[in-house]
Amino acid sequence: MKTATIIVKLTKDHHVRKSGVTPIETMILAAEHNINSKGDPIEVVAVDKTEVTRTEDEEISRLKRLYAPGKIAMLKEVRQLPTDFADAVTKGKEITMPGGLSSQPKASVIASTPLKV
Numbered sequence: 001m002k003t004a005t006i007i008v009k010l011t012k013d014h015h016v017r018k019s020g021v022t023p024i025e026t027m028i029l030a031a032e033h034n035i036n037s038k039g040d041p042i043e044v045v046a047v048d049k050t051e052v053t054r055t056e057d058e059e060i061s062r063l064k065r066l067y068a069p070g071k072i073a074m075l076k077e078v079r080q081l082p083t084d085f086a087d088a089v090t091k092g093k094e095i096t097m098p099g100g101l102s103s104q105p106k107a108s109v110i111a112s113t114p115l116k117v
Contacts, residue, residue, distance in 0.1 A: 001054045001083075002084065004026070006043060008029050008041065009037035009039065012039070024082065026088040026092065029042060030093055031071075034092065041089070
C-alpha cells in the first residue's frame with residue numbers, strides 16, 4: 001500500500017503536515033476537511049518510495065483506532081477504496097461527512113493525550 005506526506009488544510013489559513021498517510025486515510029481527511037478548507041483540503045507533498053505491506057482490512061482496522069466510528073462508517077459509501085492519492089482526494093471531496101463528525105478526534109485519542117499544565 002502506498003504512503004505519502006501530505007498537507008491537510010484544516011481551514012483556509014491553518015495547515016498540518018502528516019507523514020505515512022495511505023490513500024484511504026487521505027480520503028477520510030479530504031472528506032472531513034473539505035468544507036472548512038475553502039478549496040482543496042489535501043496537498044500531496046511526496047509519495048514515499050517504499051510501500052507498507054498492509055491489506056485494506058488491516059488499514060481499516062488501523063484507522064478505526066485513530067478516528068471516530070462515524071468517519072470509518074462512511075467508507076461503506078465508497079464502492080472501491082482508492083489506491084492512489086489523486087483518486088483519494090477526489091472521492092473524499094464527494095463524500096458528505098456525517099453531521100457533527102468533522103474535525104473531532106476520537107475520544108480515546110483525546111484521553112491518551114497528556115495535558116500540559
